[in-house]
Structures are given as structure tokens and as C-alpha cells.
Amino acid sequence: MAIRGIDYANLSLKDALDLAILIEDEAQERYEEFATQMDQHRTPEAAKFFRYMVENEAKHGRELSARRVARFGDAPSAVSRTMIYDIEAPDYDAARAFMSARKAMEAALASEVKAHGFFVAALPAIKDAEVRALFEELREEEILHQTLVKAELAKLSPDSQLSDEDFVDEPAPQ
Amino acid sequence: MSATGTCEYQPKDYKSDLKPIWCPGCGDFSVVQGIYRALAAIGRPPHEIAFVSGIGCSSRIPGYTTAYGFNSVHGRALPIAQGIKLANPDLLVLAAGGDGDGFSIGGGHIAHLIRRNMDITYIVMDNQIYGLTKGQLSPTSQKGRTTCTSRYGSLEEPVNPLLYVLAYGAGFVAQASPTDLVGMAAVIEEAIRYPGFAFVNIQSPCVTYGEEEHQIKGLKAISESLAGLGHNPADRLAAMDLAQHYGHKMHLGVFYRNPEPPPTYGDLVKERQTLLSKDALPKERILDLFIKK
Ligand SMILES: Cc1ncc(C[n+]2csc(CCOP(=O)(O)OP(=O)(O)O)c2C)c(N)n1
Ligand code: SF4
Numbered sequence: 001m002a003i004r005g006i007d008y009a010n011l012s013l014k015d016a017l018d019l020a021i022l023i024e025d026e027a028q029e030r031y032e033e034f035a036t037q038m039d040q041h042r043t044p045e046a047a048k049f050f051r052y053m054v055e056n057e058a059k060h061g062r063e064l065s066a067r068r069v070a071r072f073g074d075a076p077s078a079v080s081r082t083m084i085y086d087i088e089a090p091d092y093d094a095a096r097a098f099m100s101a102r103k104a105m106e107a108a109l110a111s112e113v114k115a116h117g118f119f120v121a122a123l124p125a126i127k128d129a130e131v132r133a134l135f136e137e138l139r140e141e142e143i144l145h146q147t148l149v150k151a152e153l154a155k156l157s158p159d160s161q162l163s164d165e166d167f168v169d170e171p172a173p174q
Numbered sequence: 175m176s177a178t179g180t181c182e183y184q185p186k187d188y189k190s191d192l193k194p195i196w197c198p199g200c201g202d203f204s205v206v207q208g209i210y211r212a213l214a215a216i217g218r219p220p221h222e223i224a225f226v227s228g229i230g231c232s233s234r235i236p237g238y239t240t241a242y243g244f245n246s247v248h249g250r251a252l253p254i255a256q257g258i259k260l261a262n263p264d265l266l267v268l269a270a271g272g273d274g275d276g277f278s279i280g281g282g283h284i285a286h287l288i289r290r291n292m293d294i295t296y297i298v299m300d301n302q303i304y305g306l307t308k309g310q311l312s313p314t315s316q317k318g319r320t321t322c323t324s325r326y327g328s329l330e331e332p333v334n335p336l337l338y339v340l341a342y343g344a345g346f347v348a349q350a351s352p353t354d355l356v357g358m359a360a361v362i363e364e365a366i367r368y369p370g371f372a373f374v375n376i377q378s379p380c381v382t383y384g385e386e387e388h389q390i391k392g393l394k395a396i397s398e399s400l401a402g403l404g405h406n407p408a409d410r411l412a413a414m415d416l417a418q419h420y421g422h423k424m425h426l427g428v429f430y431r432n433p434e435p436p437p438t439y440g441d442l443v444k445e446r447q448t449l450l451s452k453d454a455l456p457k458e459r460i461l462d463l464f465i466k467k
């Protein structure tokens with residue numbers, strides 16, 4: 001997780017909203033990529049869960065975009081995707097071939113915790129009251145996302161606690 | 175113009191529709207992201223970029239970009255990239271591949287692109303293994319490493335890619351890793367901007383055949399930023415000194431940037447062409463040179 005070239009102290013509400021949208025976009029894309037990877041490796045349960053996460057991130061992204069347009073129209077933004085790295089998106093190395101649904105959910109939970117940590121760490125540097133309120137809201141939103149993932153985890157049957165290694169062969173060098 | 179309106183190109187403009195078939199978790203996923211970001215920062219349109227690779231998991235990378243791509247022949251990315259650059263000097267030319275592709279079968283080519291100062295950026299995804307062919311010893315595998323081709327442990331010292339290119343006189347040498355994506359995109363961008371041969375070694379873990387200490391966690395434990403160490407990238411000998419730690423420490427950032435880059439081979443060729451052009455025959459009369467009058 002990293003951020004480049006963002007001055008929190010002078011962040012405007014418009015750019016803060018755009019930043020939040022970019023963070024959701026990045027997470028949505030990553031989950032889409034993970035879902036495709038799981039399709040390719042014939043693990044439909046993990047793919048299904050990652051698609052559920054795609055929907056969650058997309059929904060949140062749409063809500064934020066609507067707010068941005070309502071308040072600032074199409075005024076140009078000073079933030080771009082090159083400035084953010086894996087804020088809410090799970091790290092690439094969180095995925096594995098033949099992931100179980102449980103492992104997929106654990107990876108998503110870890111990235112929601114990571115995103116929460118991002119907003120917590122950024123808050124002290126923010127001066128603008130509206131931006132602060134937005135970041136506090138986003139921080140709380142990440143807790144909500146964690147609750148959603150935990151609810152999915154709770155729905156899993158106990159035998160899904162088996163480790164991936166229990167049913168996946170070691171890669172065979174030839 | 176991008177959706178957010180700040181710069182003309184966004185990373186996604188360099189992402190193709192082809193779905194990567196790398197193993198989930200492979201370090202190369204981050205490398206391609208680093209490349210998208212660096213290209214967006216450079217801002218050249220995809221059709222002005224040629225991206226050449228050899229053969230290997232890592233060499234699939236051009237296909238995942240919107241640049242003109244050539245997933246060529248094992249070990250031959252560099253000569254092909256060189257030909258493309260000479261034939262069409264205005265193209266931004268990138269070459270990429272694995273440690274096997276670059277330092278085993280293709281190792282002999284590097285010296286020649288360096289001594290000519292070809293204006294090409296060469297990215298090696300160094301995972302210390304032959305990934306595509308399922309886990310054989312590679313030229314950068316550690317001594318003692320057990321693989322299917324070294325059942326009792328390898329008896330060979332690894333190649334040190336950083337020292338290798340520094341010793342031949344490369345003008346830009348850097349190292350990056352998915353452990354620091356910001357740094358990775360920044361050094362790739364800087365390498366592309368360098369006027370001449372630029373080499374970026376990326377420690378990109380193979381999650382399927384790689385060793386535990388070469389995974390993200392292990393790499394993080396041995397990583398150190400060159401800028402943080404106060405290293406002066408204009409000091410080639412200091413760079414060589416630091417490069418000796420390859421395999422034990424993972425220094426990230428720019429090892430060496432020649433403060434006075436020599437002319438590129440392309441520049442010299444252009445100069446020679448200008449010089450000779452006054453006596454040159456028009457194209458349609460070239461055959462006359464070979465026909466006895
Ligand atoms: C001329 C030739 N020799 C050997 C091979 C078999 N081969 C394909 S990829 C490869 C090595 C791949 O290792 P590396 O370049 O490190 O790439 P990675 O898959 O690790 O990214 C080899 C030996 C080949 N394709 N062509
Ligand atoms: S075998 Fe290794 S290098 Fe190849 S795609 Fe899989 S993880 Fe990546």
C-alpha cells in the first residue's frame with residue numbers, strides 16, 4: 001500500500017472524493033482480475049466470492065461518483081491513478097492458484113483492514129473539515145466492509161477450514 | 175484526455191484485453207502494473223511503443239500491454255529490440271524477459287547493446303528460476319539450490335545481473351521489486367527517460383517454483399533503499415560496491431546513472447547517414463552499384 005504526491009493538508013473535497021473513487025476503482029479492478037484468475041484455475045467458489053467483492057466496490061464507487069458529480073460536476077481533478085497503489089485492492093500476492101473460498105475471504109478481509117489503516121493514518125494530516133468528515137466516513141465504511149466479509153466467512157461450512165494444501169498437489173517440476 | 179482530466183494517459187490505457195495466465199500471486203502481475211504506471215507518466219501513446227520479449231513466463235508481458243508487442247524467441251529479445259530501434263528510431267523501445275532469457279541463453283547480447291548505448295530499456299524479471307519450464311536451475315539461482323536439474327544442490331555461483339551490466343558500462347542500472355510499487359514505477363520511468371541503454375532488474379517472486387526467502391515477505395526482510403543509504407547514483411564504483419550484495423541484500427532504486435550519457439548508437443548512425451548522404455545514390459539507383467557498366 002502506498003501513495004505518491006498527495007498533500008493531505010491541502011487536499012480539497014473534490015480531490016478527496018476523486019481519490020476515494022480511484023481507491024474503489026482499483027479495488028474493483030483487482031477483484032475482477034482475481035476472479036478471472038480463479039476461473040482460469042477452476043476454483044469457482046473463490047471466483048464467485050471475488051465477484052461479490054467486485055459488486056461491493058463498484059456500488060461504493062458509484063455512490064461516491066454520484067456525490068462528486070452532484071457537488072462538483074465535471075470539474076477537472078488533481079489526482080490520478082498513478083498516485084495510489086494497492087490501498088483497498090488486495091496485494092497481487094494475496095491470490096493463489098486453487099484458493100478455497102475461505103482463503104479468498106481472508107485475503108479480502110486483510111485488504112479491508114489495510115484500507116481502514118490507510119484512512120486512520122491519513123486523518124491526522126488533514127486540515128479541511130469537510131475532507132476530514134469524508135475520510136472519517138470512509139474509515140467507518142471500511143469497518144462495514146469488514147463486517148460484510150466476516151458475515152460471508154461465517155456462512156462457510158466448518159469443513160471449509162481444511163487447508164488448501166490438503167487437497168492440492170505440489171507443483172511438479174519436470 | 176483521461177476521466178480525471180489531469181494527464182493525457184492513465185495506466186489503464188496501456189492495459190490490453192488479454193487476461194494474464196500467470197499463476198495467481200506471481201510477482202509479474204505487479205511488474206506489469208509498474209510498467210503501466212511508468213508509461214502513463216511518460217505519456218507516449220501506445221502505438222509509439224514497441225515492447226519485445228524472449229520466452230518465459232515473464233516474457234508474456236508485452237501481450238498484456240497495448241504497445242506493439244513481440245513475444246519473440248528465447249534469449250533474443252535484445253537483438254530484435256535493437257533492430258526495431260534502428261529501423262524506427264522514433265519508437266520508444268522496451269525489452270523484457272526472465273533471468274534465464276537474459277543471462278543464460280541471451281547473456282551474450284547484453285554487452286553489445288551496452289557498448290553501443292542502444293536507447294532501449296531492458297527489464298529483467300529475476301525470479302532465480304526457470305518458471306515457464308517448471309522449475310529448473312537458472313543463472314541467478316543461489317549456489318546449493320535444489321531443483322529438478324540440480325537434485326543434490328547446484329554447484330555454481332549465480333550470475334550477478336547488476337555487476338554484469340555495470341562492468342560492461344551500462345549508463346543506467348536500477349533494481350526494483352513488487353515490495354515497493356511506487357519505487358518500481360519510478361525507476362522504470364527514469365530508465366525510459368535515460369538516453370541510452372537502461373537496465374532494471376526486478377526481483378519478481380515465482381510463487382510456484384521459487385524459494386520461500388524469495389517471496390514478498392522474504393524480500394521485504396532484506397530490502398534497503400539506495401536513496402535511504404545516501405548512495406550517489408553518479409558514483410559508478412560505489413554502485414559496483416553495493417551491487418556485490420546481490421543475493422544477500424535487496425537494494426532498491428538507482429545504482430548508477432551516467433551523469434554525462436554518451437551519444438546513443440542511433441545518434442551516431444544518424445550522424446553517419448547525414449555525412450554520407452551527399453554522395454549517396456537515390457534509392458532507385460542502388461542496383462547500379464552492383465551492375466558492371
Ligand atoms: C531456444 C530455446 N531453448 C530453450 C527453450 C525452453 N525454455 C523456455 S522458457 C525457458 C526459461 C525460462 O526462464 P526465465 O527466462 O527465467 O523466465 P521465467 O519463466 O522464469 O519468467 C526455457 C529454458 C526455448 N523455448 N527455446
Ligand atoms: S511459474 Fe512462477 S514465474 Fe511462472 S507464472 Fe507461475 S509464479 Fe509466475
Ligand SMILES: [Mg+2]
Nearest residue numbers: 272273301303
Ligand atoms: Mg526466471
